Amino acid sequence: MRSNSTLKIVWVILFWLIAFIVFINLNQSGDNAAGSHAGHGDHKNIFESGALLPVGLSEIYSVELVYQGDLYLLEKDDSGHWFYHAHGTTNGVLASHEHVATPDENETIAVSLMGLENARVERRLKTREKDEYGVTKPSLISLLYGWDKSRPVSQFAFGDLATDRLSRYIHLVGSDQVAMIADYQYTNLIELVEKIQTINREANQEISKTQADQ
Secondary structure, eight states, rough: HHHHHHHHHHHHHHHHHHHHHHHHHHHHHHHHHHHHTTTTEOSEEEETSSSOOOOOGGGEEEEEEEETHHHHEOOOOOOOOEEOOOOSSSSTTTTTSSOOOOOHHHHHHHHHHHHHHHHBOOOOEOOOOGGTTTTTOOOOOOOOOSTTTTTSSSEEEEEETTSSSSEEEEEEETTTTEEEEHHHHHHHHHHHHHHHHHHHHHHHHHHHHHHHHH
């Protein structure tokens, strides 16, 4: 009789040990899943809130836009105003400049980025078949950085125009998440890049003219 009681106690202890081990493993798995999007802040699913960006524009200090193979860097100066930070091989003649925003420059960039800040997710799609949305060969990539510029707060790849012709697919880089946002949010950024390209082109023409007159 005593042996049966002892056996029951052993089984009960064993049961609770197994339950404890399973509990610990589940917690660790949850932590690892949350860490997999560490590059996008503390949001396990950045699209769940309905907002495209995980933080407000006031917490964004620089933005990189990659378009047609060129990189365009937008930054805030010490006063918190936006300017085009031209350095590198694709900046045209704007490599020499002050790191201070002009009023026009700040307004142009701020208005374009404000649209991105207000962008709402129209639909969320969880998929591993991203080719069908055009996000594996994006026309535009945006990287947004906070005060710590060592890694982006968010990275987005803009894909194809949706069949309704009003929405565009967007992919949260490093995840299986694809969403749809209003297409004009995308065109706002393209127009901003085109304005920068125009500034580069006009400045190049002016320098070429000056050199020809000398």
